[in-house]
Amino acid sequence: MFKRILIANRGEIAVRIIRTLKEMGIETVAIYSEADERSLHVFEADQAHLVGPAEPLQSYLHIPRIIEIAKRTHSEAIHPGYGFLAENPRFAKACEEEGIAFIGPHSGVIELLGDKVLSRRLAEGEGVPIIPGMLESTTDLNILRGEARKIGYPLIIKAALGGGGKGMRVVEGPDQLEEACASAIREAEMAFGDGRIYLEALLKRPRHVEFQILGDKAGNVIHLFERECSVQRRHQKILEETPSPALFPELREEMAKAAVKIARAAGYTNAGTVEFLLDSHLNFYFLEVNTRLQVEHPITEMSVGMDLVRQQVEIAWGIPLNLRQEDIRQVGHSIECRVYGEDPQKEFLPSPGPILGYREPSGPGVRVDSGIYEGYEVPIHYDPILSKLIVWAEDREAARRRMLRALQSYVVAGIPTTIPFLMDLVASMAFLRGDTHIGFLEEHFSGWNPPKRLGLMAAVAATVASLGRSDAIRPRKREGGLSPWEYLGGWEL
Amino acid sequence: MKLYFQIQGMGYEISSSIDPNSRVGEIEVNGVRYLASFLQRGPKEYVIELNGSRFRAFVERFPDKAMVLVNGYPYEVESKAPSSKAPKYSPQVGYKEELTPLMPSLVVKILKKEGDLVKGGEPLIVVSAMKMEYTLKAPYGGRVKKVNTRVGAKVNPGDILVEIERTEEGGWKES
Numbered sequence: 127m128f129k130r131i132l133i134a135n136r137g138e139i140a141v142r143i144i145r146t147l148k149e150m151g152i153e154t155v156a157i158y159s160e161a162d163e164r165s166l167h168v169f170e171a172d173q174a175h176l177v178g179p180a181e182p183l184q185s186y187l188h189i190p191r192i193i194e195i196a197k198r199t200h201s202e203a204i205h206p207g208y209g210f211l212a213e214n215p216r217f218a219k220a221c222e223e224e225g226i227a228f229i230g231p232h233s234g235v236i237e238l239l240g241d242k243v244l245s246r247r248l249a250e251g252e253g254v255p256i257i258p259g260m261l262e263s264t265t266d267l268n269i270l271r272g273e274a275r276k277i278g279y280p281l282i283i284k285a286a287l288g289g290g291g292k293g294m295r296v297v298e299g300p301d302q303l304e305e306a307c308a309s310a311i312r313e314a315e316m317a318f319g320d321g322r323i324y325l326e327a328l329l330k331r332p333r334h335v336e337f338q339i340l341g342d343k344a345g346n347v348i349h350l351f352e353r354e355c356s357v358q359r360r361h362q363k364i365l366e367e368t369p370s371p372a373l374f375p376e377l378r379e380e381m382a383k384a385a386v387k388i389a390r391a392a393g394y395t396n397a398g399t400v401e402f403l404l405d406s407h408l409n410f411y412f413l414e415v416n417t418r419l420q421v422e423h424p425i426t427e428m429s430v431g432m433d434l435v436r437q438q439v440e441i442a443w444g445i446p447l448n449l450r451q452e453d454i455r456q457v458g459h460s461i462e463c464r465v466y467g468e469d470p471q472k473e474f475l476p477s478p479g480p481i482l483g484y485r486e487p488s489g490p491g492v493r494v495d496s497g498i499y500e501g502y503e504v505p506i507h508y509d510p511i512l513s514k515l516i517v518w519a520e521d522r523e524a525a526r527r528r529m530l531r532a533l534q535s536y537v538v539a540g541i542p543t544t545i546p547f548l549m550d551l552v553a554s555m556a557f558l559r560g561d562t563h564i565g566f567l568e569e570h571f572s573g574w575n576p577p578k579r580l581g582l583m584a585a586v587a588a589t590v591a592s593l594g595r596s597d598a599i600r601p602r603k604r605e606g607g608l609s610p611w612e613y614l615g616g617w618e619l
Numbered sequence: 620m621k622l623y624f625q626i627q628g629m630g631y632e633i634s635s636s637i638d639p640n641s642r643v644g645e646i647e648v649n650g651v652r653y654l655a656s657f658l659q660r661g662p663k664e665y666v667i668e669l670n671g672s673r674f675r676a677f678v679e680r681f682p683d684k685a686m687v688l689v690n691g692y693p694y695e696v697e698s699k700a701p702s703s704k705a706p707k708y709s710p711q712v713g714y715k716e717e718l719t720p721l722m723p724s725l726v727v728k729i730l731k732k733e734g735d736l737v738k739g740g741e742p743l744i745v746v747s748a749m750k751m752e753y754t755l756k757a758p759y760g761g762r763v764k765k766v767n768t769r770v771g772a773k774v775n776p777g778d779i780l781v782e783i784e785r786t787e788e789g790g791w792k793e794s
Contacts, residue, residue, distance in 0.1 A: 482679045482686070483663055534691045537664075537677050546692045576692040578627060583669065584687040584694035585624050585631040585648060587676035590657050590665055591685065592622065593639040 127443055128152055128202045128227070133167070134192050134217075135207030138497035138513055139421070140167035143205050146435040155199045157192060159185035161505040166497050173199065180507045186210045189217050196226050203227035203442055205435075209509060212418040213240060213289070229442045230396050231341075231417050239392055239415040243286050243324050249412040252391050254384040257403065257411040259326030270307050270325060274300065277327050283307060285314035286322040288414075291361030293317065296328060331563040332403040334358070335370050335410070337385035338426045340437055341394040342447045349382045350430050351456045353422055356562040357551070359474055364544065364567070365551065366422040367461045368429050371522065371560030372404060381410050388415065397423075397438050406563075421514070424495060425460035428518040459525040460518045463533065463548045467510040470547035470574055478506040482540035487532035491518040491525075494536075504541060512543065522560065526552060546576050625697040630707045645721075645753070649707045654721030654753065671722040671776045718755055718781045719774075724748035726772045731781070735763045743781050746774065761785040 130153040133140045144154045144167060156171030161180035168174040175195045178185035185191070187210055196204055204221055206229065211217040218233035230236065239245050243263045246256045260273050263286035274281060274297070283306055285293030293314035295306040307323065315321035338350040354370035355363040373381070385400035392415065399420050401413040423434050432449075441447070468474040484500035496513035498504065504512065515532055519525040533549045551557055556570045624631040630649075637644035643656040646669075658666040665676045677688040685696045724746035731743050737757045744755045761783040768780045 483677055483688075485664075485677075535675075536691065537688060539663075539677055539679050539686055539688055539693070542693065549691055576694070578629075580689045580692050581626040581629055581631070581694060582648060583667070583674050583676065583689045584626050584696055585633060586646060586653070586655060586669055587665060587667060587674075587678055587687045587689060588624055588685045588696040589620075589622055589633050589635050589646060590637065590655070590667055590676075591663075591678035591680060591687075592620075593635075593637060 128439065130155060130199065130201045131203045131205055131229070131439070132157065132192070132196045132199065132201035133171070133205050133207065134186065134211055135205070135209070136162055136165055136167055136186060136497070136508065138166075138495050138511060139207040139209075139419075141170050141497055142424075142495045143207060143435050144170045146433055147205075147439070150436060150439065152439070155195070155201050157186070157195055159507070161507050164502065166499055166502070175199065180505065182210065182507065186508075189214075189220050192217075193220055193224055193226070196221075197224065201226065203229055203439070205229040205438070206418065208418050208421055213416070215240060227442045229438050231394055231398065235392055235394055236417045239394075239417050241286055242284060242288055242414050243322075245414055246412070248391055249384075249388055252384075252387045254388060254412045255410060257326045257329065257413070260324040263322035263324040265311050265321045265323065267304055267307060270323070271303065273325050274303050277325055280328040282326050282328045283310045283323050284326060285310065285318060285320075286324060287314065287318040287320050289318075293323060294361060329403055329405045329411070331565060332356075332405050333370065333372055333563050334363075334401065334413075335373065335381065335404050336399045336401040336416075336420075337382055338420075338423070338434075339385055339389045339394065339398050339400060340434075340441070340447060341389055341396065341398070342441050343395055343444055344446045345390075346447045347386050347389045347394065348447060348449065348451045348454060349386050350426050350432065350434075350454055352378065352381065353420075353425055354562065355422060356564050357557075357566050358564055359567050363422065364464050364466070365462065365548065366425055367459065367522070367525070368425045369456060369459065370404075371562070372408065377408060377410070384410075384412070388412065396441050397434055403564075421464065421511070422462050424493060424514060424516040425462045428460040428491075428493070428516060429456050429458060430454055431457065458518055458520050459522045460516065461525050461529045461552075462514055462516045463529060463552070464511060464544065465513045465515060465536070465538065465548075466544045467504045467512050467541055468544055469542035470544055471542070471576070474544070476506070476510040477542045478504045478510070479541040480504075481538065483537050484539070485535075485537040487515065487535040489528075489532070491528055492532050493517070498538075512538065523558075526558065547571070547574055550574065623699045625699045626694050628706075630699070632707065643748075652721065654748065656722070668722065718743060718758060718783070719776055719778055720746050720748070720755065720780070721753070721776060722748050723773065723775050724753070726768050726770055726774055726780070727752060729766060729768070729770060731763050731766075733763050733766055737761065737763060737783065744768070755780065757781075757783060759783065759785050 132155040133143050147154050154171040156167050156174040157177040158168045159180050206212040215233045215237035218228045221228035280298050283295040293310045295310045297306045310323050311321040333356045335354050337352050341347040353366050353368045355366040357365040399416040402410045404410045467477050469477045481502045486494045493516040498512045517528040519528045530552045620635050622633040635646045646653050646655045653670050656668045679686040687694045687696050727747050728745040739760045741757045742754045764784045765782040
């Protein structure tokens with residue numbers, strides 16, 4: 127087995143990977159930017175090395191510097207986590223050329239599946255339904271106009287190398303097409319260095335359902351069932367669950383088979399995710415393949431009882447899968463809520479700043495994958511994900527109640543987070559019904575605010591806090607008009 | 620102790636007799652009285668019981684404001700001058716108009732009988748809760764129509780202990 131692995135990431139995912147590697151007896155090497163000297167993953171690793179300035183291009187995206195640290199520390203493998211370089215074929219290739227094991231698929235597979243149009247062709251070739259639309263990508267407005275006429279409206283523009291919602295535009299009618307295409311091309315150019323786009327029909331109220339797959343170097347591919355990730359804001363997921371409330375056994379089986387077929391056809395190794403959209407008539411369409419460990423992987427781990435990072439490392443070392451498809455069982459129900467450093471009252475604007483109070487929930491079936499701690503300062507440079515709260519219980523309703531209970535006892539004070547929003551979301555009738563689709567949040571939760579009536583309780587709590595602790599020693603009284611906070615401040619020991 | 624807070628643009632005028640040692644007392648928010656008690660865990664976390672129902676609060680204090688999490692919801696509580704123009708929050712549930720205990724308690728003494736004339740603010744019933752005694756006073760002036768309890772009875776918030784036929788206009792407010 128590998129003796130030492132470098133984790134080319136930061137925050138909660140780096141911490142999560144380090145935990146499993148430690149359990150496997152593998153030494154962990156962290157990298158960190160100048161903004162991350164006090165980041166949790168730096169404390170957790172066996173060694174940590176400065177990779178560069180705060181800007182991602184100079185640190186977590188700087189391939190030569192990361193490779194140099196891996197060589198200097200004699201790291202035998204690199205785990206890329208998610209985001210940053212996780213789906214960059216040049217990074218995987220650089221590792222391959224330096225004789226460092228890249229924990230993920232081969233660079234050629236990442237490159238193939240990174241092109242969304244090539245992936246669509248692959249799926250179609252395997253007989254898997256794809257969303258009606260183009261099988262070529264282009265920046266030529268004349269071609270796009272002609273294709274749009276064939277597809278009809280409304281339609282959606284996507285970037286060939288898309289991801290994270292970049293380069294995506296919904297077009298309602300022909301008069302908006304040209305401007306939307308031009309703007310999507312510019313955005314794709316900026317984000318991916320490649321402006322090519324393509325057009326697809328826009329499905330109505332679809333669900334996002336994805337399948338976790340594992341492939342080993344001997345060519346075995348299995349699936350670990352689905353995750354439903356329909357609850358999204360700005361095309362980014364905020365809550366995921368498994369099983370999907372929409373699937374029934376035959377449909378699940380059919381989609382799983384399609385996912386495995388696509389993975390096999392691509393020559394996929396390691397952990398990956400095949401994404402589908404499911405329309406309101408329960409027709410499914412291939413969307414894309416994510417060639418990395420997903421943010422929401424813990425719900426799969428909870429419901430199939432496996433550690434995906436351990437599987438990834440063993441596959442990268444060359445150990446064949448010791449599980450057959452029929453050994454994998456989906457048990458109970460698991461939900462993940464993403465705690466972002468964002469203000470849900472201000473259109474989820476990032477809210478960097480200091481964490482003044484922090485207490486994690488616990489109890490049966492509760493897991494917290496966190497990258498923060500009390501006293502930590504959330505930097506402005508990176509993805510605003512702070513932690514993930516994951517629960518497991520016997521069925522969906524038990525899991526929903528467990529999630530609500532856990533959210534209510536999760537204290538993150540100092541900066542606005544998505545926790546109060548998630549509490550209302552999980553408590554809602556709409557979520558209880560399981561009637562989720564990718565427009566769910568816009569439909570039910572736009573213009574969200576925390577309940578006003580609790581203001582009374584906040585006032586009482588502030589009054590109680592201004593009494594000071596009963597066991598505290600009281601200071602000498604000072605004269606003059608001090609605010610209760612100052613008055614109080616003196617009471618603290 | 621008198622305090623003035625502003626939360627989400629609403630004003631809260633508070634006078635409190637909560638004793639930091641016994642951690643029990645009365646708190647009046649915008650003219651509505653509540654019985655309050657609290658438990659404290661560490662310097663910032665509280666479990667507060669208000670009229671018999673509990674909530675959890677996390678309070679982080681700054682020189683002129685506090686960040687309060689109530690059952691996980693965040694509120695910014697600003698310390699304001701009493702002259703503040705913010706509209707006052709008026710809660711839907713209060714017990715100002717009815718003679719009812721603010722938390723589960725035991726009736727210790729009944730001071731008036733049916734037919735008696737009372738003034739607003741006049742003591743009517745003494746109850747004991749959490750080893751402390753509280754006097755329930757007439758919310759307004761009138762004639763005692765009915766006494767619905769007896770000494771030694773266990774009573775809960777919402778139980779109307781004494782019904783009064785109202786004769787005086789306006790309510791009574793403890794100053």
